[in-house]
């Protein structure tokens with residue numbers, strides 16, 4: 174009865190979820206309303222729902238129960254009591270390679286098509302290994318922290334004292350298990366030694382290279398992940414942060430305060446509008462454009478997006494990104510860098526936008542790269558550094 178109940182509740186929640194908000198938020202609300210569910214019930218329900226969404230569109234026509242069981246089998250390496258109950262033959266084979274597991278699911282469900290675990294592979298940037306990227310959708314990326322210069326030992330000691338497991342990725346980056354609670358560490362501090370930031374997102378910082386007293390603009394700043402990195406690299410910069418959402422800039426203020434950073438300017442700006450009235454006489458030595466995007470490189474954390482996303486949105490995002498790039502480019506000094514970033518894996522949002530910035534906006538590509546998070550249990554992102562060409566004066 175226990176397992177029947179677990180499956181029934183999971184299917185009920187799936188039917189209730191209408192993609193109106195991220196699944197994690199929906200589940201948090203659901204559990205708040207359903208107080209009878211203890212912590213074990215909540216954990217089980219979450220696992221079953223994420224298993225369901227991680228199979229993407231690979232099992233079209235199958236029942237929700239079969240999708241859940243297939244997801245449990247494909248996404249885990251450890252035996253599972255619910256799977257032992259319903260699919261004991263699968264549960265004995267949890268350690269098999271993903272290719273072997275695909276064969277077992279196919280034997281049970283003829284329609285199973287592993288390519289449809291991520292049904293948008295035709296859009297992936299060329300340098301992405303499609304099989305590795307698709308297989309990575311079955312695993313939740315890790316939690317990463319970026320540690321401020323010179324503070325590694327302090328953070329290491331604190332983690333050990335709190336018995337928090339971590340792995341050292343490099344001298345500024347630790348990885349932690351996903352559900353690790355770290356929000357309480359340094360709560361109320363005005364000198365926090367680390368930020369939660371995905372590994373690939375941390376790597377975008379290697380493209381910044383700001384110099385002292387330079388004027389930089391983080392034009393899609395949100396809660397300030399990239400701005401914090403800019404400041405840590407060069408505390409002497411003059412920084413303008415902006416976003417279309419005023420409320421998210423309040424989060425940025427809080428994070429900056431916790432990091433002990435003062436002396437930046439913030440503005441609520443819609444980058445699709447004429448910016449002349451808002452930036453009179455301004456010119457920047459560097460612009461970070463961390464563009465609104467499909468987020469397809471991060472769907473390992475939000476697998477419900479694979480079911481919710483409509484393919485036509487890819488072109489929509491690409492057009493939006495080109496419009497925003499056009500509007501911000503004029504505020505950059507010639508010879509200076511535009512850092513274009515997305516957390517998308519789609520070429521239309523990445524290389525195609527870079528191509529547009531070069532051909533239509535007069536920039537020279539310095540370097541660009543897909544940050545292959547799927548090789549590090551991290552998000553996949555894209556970053557490019559483009560230099561605005563000097564205007565040649567005609568004599």
Ligand SMILES: C[S@@+](CC[C@H](N)C(=O)[O-])C[C@H]1O[C@@H](n2cnc3c(N)ncnc32)[C@H](O)[C@@H]1O
Pocket residue numbers: 392393394395396397398399400415416417418421442443444445463464465466
């Ligand atoms: C990828 S997020 C930025 C993430 C942020 N840079 C960070 O590191 O945490 C993109 C941001 O662009 C903002 N945005 C979307 N459309 C915009 C517009 N028309 N003008 C200005 N900002 C916009 C969104 O509000 C969102 O916060």
